[in-house]
Amino acid sequence: SYHGHDWESPRLSQPLRWDCSQGWACEAALPAPDGGSLQFDLLKPAAATADARAARFLLQATFGPTRDTISALTAAGQPTTVQLSGWVSDQMALPPTLHRGYYRARTNQPLAQPTAGGDVFSPCEVGSRWTRHAFHREDVGKEVRVTNASNGGLRLELLAPTSMGFPAGTVTLTLTLIGSGSSAHQTWGLLERGQPYVICQVESFWRSGRGGVEVGRGVQVGRPNCSSASNMADPSPTNPAIRFGDGVAAPAWTFLDAQLHPIASVNDAALLGSSPGVSCSPASQFARSVGGQYYRHDRRMKLMRNTLAAPANVTAAAAEACPVVAKTFLNADSCQLRRSCVPPRYGSASRTLSPAVLRAWYALSHKHVYYITGLRVGEEQRNQPDICFTSSRWLKGGGGACVAPTPLDAATRESVVSALRTSPDQSNPYVRDVHITGECAAELDGVRIYGASVTVDGVCWTHTHDDNYNVYDLSYWTVAHPGNNFISPNPIQAFAEADDVNIRFRSDHGLDRWRVNKRNFGLVGRLGDAIDFAVLPVEVQTAEMASYFGAAPLPDDGEGFEACGSPGEEANTPANAHRYGFKVYDYFEDYYHTYRPVSTTRSYKSMVHNNIAIAAPDQLRQRMAFALSQIVVAAAGGDSDTERWLAYYDIFVRHAFGNYWDILKEVSYSPIMGDWLTYTNTRSRATSNKFPDENYARELMQLFSVGLWALNQDGTRELDARGQPIPAYDDLDIITFARAWTGFERQAARQNLEMTDGDDNSPNWIDPMLIRPHLRDALPKMDLHDGYIGDGVPLCADLPPRSFLRVGARFIRRAGLGKTIGADQTVIVLQPRPASSPLHAALCAPSAGRCTFPTTLQLATNLGCDGSECGLSHVDAVKLVDGGRVAWYEYIRVPCVKMAFYADGELLYSSYR
Numbered sequence: 001s002y003h004g005h006d007w008e009s010p011r012l013s014q015p016l017r018w019d020c021s022q023g024w025a026c027e028a029a030l031p032a033p034d035g036g037s038l039q040f041d042l043l044k045p046a047a048a049t050a051d052a053r054a055a056r057f058l059l060q061a062t063f064g065p066t067r068d069t070i071s072a073l074t075a076a077g078q079p080t081t082v083q084l085s086g087w088v089s090d091q092m093a094l095p096p097t098l099h100r101g102y103y104r105a106r107t108n109q110p111l112a113q114p115t116a117g118g119d120v121f122s123p124c125e126v127g128s129r130w131t132r133h134a135f136h137r138e139d140v141g142k143e144v145r146v147t148n149a150s151n152g153g154l155r156l157e158l159l160a161p162t163s164m165g166f167p168a169g170t171v172t173l174t175l176t177l178i179g180s181g182s183s184a185h186q187t188w189g190l191l192e193r194g195q196p197y198v199i200c201q202v203e204s205f206w207r208s209g210r211g212g213v214e215v216g217r218g219v220q221v222g223r224p225n226c227s228s229a230s231n232m233a234d235p236s237p238t239n240p241a242i243r244f245g246d247g248v249a250a251p252a253w254t255f256l257d258a259q260l261h262p263i264a265s266v267n268d269a270a271l272l273g274s275s276p277g278v279s280c281s282p283a284s285q286f287a288r289s290v291g292g293q294y295y296r297h298d299r300r301m302k303l304m305r306n307t308l309a310a311p312a313n314v315t316a317a318a319a320e321a322c323p324v325v326a327k328t329f330l331n332a333d334s335c336q337l338r339r340s341c342v343p344p345r346y347g348s349a350s351r352t353l354s355p356a357v358l359r360a361w362y363a364l365s366h367k368h369v370y371y372i373t374g375l376r377v378g379e380e381q382r383n384q385p386d387i388c389f390t391s392s393r394w395l396k397g398g399g400g401a402c403v404a405p406t407p408l409d410a411a412t413r414e415s416v417v418s419a420l421r422t423s424p425d426q427s428n429p430y431v432r433d434v435h436i437t438g439e440c441a442a443e444l445d446g447v448r449i450y451g452a453s454v455t456v457d458g459v460c461w462t463h464t465h466d467d468n469y470n471v472y473d474l475s476y477w478t479v480a481h482p483g484n485n486f487i488s489p490n491p492i493q494a495f496a497e498a499d500d501v502n503i504r505f506r507s508d509h510g511l512d513r514w515r516v517n518k519r520n521f522g523l524v525g526r527l528g529d530a531i532d533f534a535v536l537p538v539e540v541q542t543a544e545m546a547s548y549f550g551a552a553p554l555p556d557d558g559e560g561f562e563a564c565g566s567p568g569e570e571a572n573t574p575a576n577a578h579r580y581g582f583k584v585y586d587y588f589e590d591y592y593h594t595y596r597p598v599s600t601t602r603s604y605k606s607m608v609h610n611n612i613a614i615a616a617p618d619q620l621r622q623r624m625a626f627a628l629s630q631i632v633v634a635a636a637g638g639d640s641d642t643e644r645w646l647a648y649y650d651i652f653v654r655h656a657f658g659n660y661w662d663i664l665k666e667v668s669y670s671p672i673m674g675d676w677l678t679y680t681n682t683r684s685r686a687t688s689n690k691f692p693d694e695n696y697a698r699e700l701m702q703l704f705s706v707g708l709w710a711l712n713q714d715g716t717r718e719l720d721a722r723g724q725p726i727p728a729y730d731d732l733d734i735i736t737f738a739r740a741w742t743g744f745e746r747q748a749a750r751q752n753l754e755m756t757d758g759d760d761n762s763p764n765w766i767d768p769m770l771i772r773p774h775l776r777d778a779l780p781k782m783d784l785h786d787g788y789i790g791d792g793v794p795l796c797a798d799l800p801p802r803s804f805l806r807v808g809a810r811f812i813r814r815a816g817l818g819k820t821i822g823a824d825q826t827v828i829v830l831q832p833r834p835a836s837s838p839l840h841a842a843l844c845a846p847s848a849g850r851c852t853f854p855t856t857l858q859l860a861t862n863l864g865c866d867g868s869e870c871g872l873s874h875v876d877a878v879k880l881v882d883g884g885r886v887a888w889y890e891y892i893r894v895p896c897v898k899m900a901f902y903a904d905g906e907l908l909y910s911s912y913r
Contacts, residue, residue: 743776
């Protein structure tokens, strides 16, 4: 090319005109020189070496050649067309390396409690992580005390924080013994005996990639706090190895050294490689190897595998729940019935909710179950119900009559006394819930009933907050409490660690905090009430507590659980260590991304991409996916979320060698694209009184498919009669297509995903969106050629009777559909006869004498009707019974058109001209 630069002189006086009509070669006539002379040199490159040809090919087909890939192509000399074609075929046959799966397999961050994002590896579970160092990052903020041991060593004890109301010197855990003469003894021995020191920092070095905390690294401690350098112990003591003895009982659980597997690049830590046996409990904190090493459990996040090829499954003894993934076009053919995923049901077994029972939840199952006190009444009138007209709670005093009863007016006092005497709630030793009837004034002459005290039959009763003495499961709040990021130690965990089950609402917190957040806590009951284990929230119905209550497991109801997978939803592999952070709660990003190898979450996406680009075997697929991603673009920008963007990119990885229509379909249902091009939650004009959003309708054509201009088969622009390019679409096409993208919404929040919004209701950015029919535009829509999308499809009114028995009828298995239908009389349910119905035989698909219940079925032939089927023109659902097993199917009729402006029209006359 010539652009007039000095270095291009001499230049051609005019551009060359090429003639390529011969097909196999192109010719150009060289112009005569415009004064002077021109010299033309014919340059013929030397024949390319085998390595050069292989490298040139790999530069186009992969993310770059390596010595090994070049050698593989040149092993037999110059790479031939046959060899290169074979390489392409081999590459296309390789399974895809999914970015989402790669990422999930390499996250293993600390996590104190199960969340919607991920579970926690139990101490007794294969893959659980154990460390030899005494202090972990979660110990920051706790108080530690050094005392002398009788053997000349030192004893380190963790204390309950006095800032939360615990008595000074309350020992929560004897963490370790330090032997005399050790390096740790030299530094800890400098601290004053018997005095509490605050743990300010547990030194780690994840930035260097070596894996985190280890024995011998520093532990910064301060007294009385960590507010200034002058408070810090100097030198900092070191993180000692765990030891027991000198009157401190060693852990009962012993495992073999061979059961521990080292973690690459992580020192002083190991993974449990095989089941430890019955001596382990879910609350175990310490263990000892046969070789004499002591270990402390390091609670780490556990992700479940739930892929298309292997939908979620759990063992009967597992406490985890399978993720509830919507059945969509993406996974419908691979969903599996999983009896193991059915939430366990238990028979009745009662116990009184005493402090001892609440402590058992933590001791046996590591659940933080507390009763609440300290909630105030009367200070926020706008949020306080009028207790004269609804139920109220009264606290029983323990010292006889009230010393200073509230001077209520006589009528109100009599109503309160009567309500307390006649209330059916007489058995609770702490509180009584009543409903005041009769004459009652919430406030009269400046005297308020809120917080009032009255004496009834010699006992003082004081009005209290309706939630005081309620028992809640606050396990969720141990990780979701906003103050966790600013208060150390963890203010919710601290109560259980101090063997306390009464969480006291802080006096400096407004009651709005409680009112807004209590929806996150599972209500167990009231302290002092007898409670039936069978009706408890499923989160606290652990196997250990079922045994404690004496509740026997019940068989499931026969409908089962349908596990549906999601592309790339792999389990994490603890042996890979913790390479990438996984959002659990925004509040704790710094804490829960401990030991991450980079300093910013925004790098995770590019790190995953680059690692796969460099090392994945399916290079051709990855190169093709990258090219596709540059066409069907959605921009992440500075978004710190990771999993959802990798799942979107994987659409191109999975379909790299497939059909472009499949790519556009999956992209169109992607919540990423719905958000990026603003059609998620767009409604029809009939329901919103607004024209639908046109963004995606336009970009889908302009950028992702047909482009701006109509094209010939050779890619040149089509011209009209005036020789002008023909637009591929116009504004009317955009307007009508926009109506096709109405009604799209994200699927419900679910488990086993990165929690992008920091709570259990984080939006579902992974699963394909659903369409809400009542929000979708139902009017006719034109195509690009001015026909109707429904052209060629039969009218629904013209479908033959009993279409559910004819060719093309589809049935989709829906576990739990029976519970959804319930007693709804508008739903037409068919239960075919097992012995004689052809439909039952088709849906049963028996094997070895049992129904297999296929996940989807489309009839390939017409079936005869049987019994009650013959009298039905239409069905909505089909219930199949096979012994004690039940399967429900939704009937999907063949595609048909409903007339927009009148129902059930009939063709009376047709004229062909």
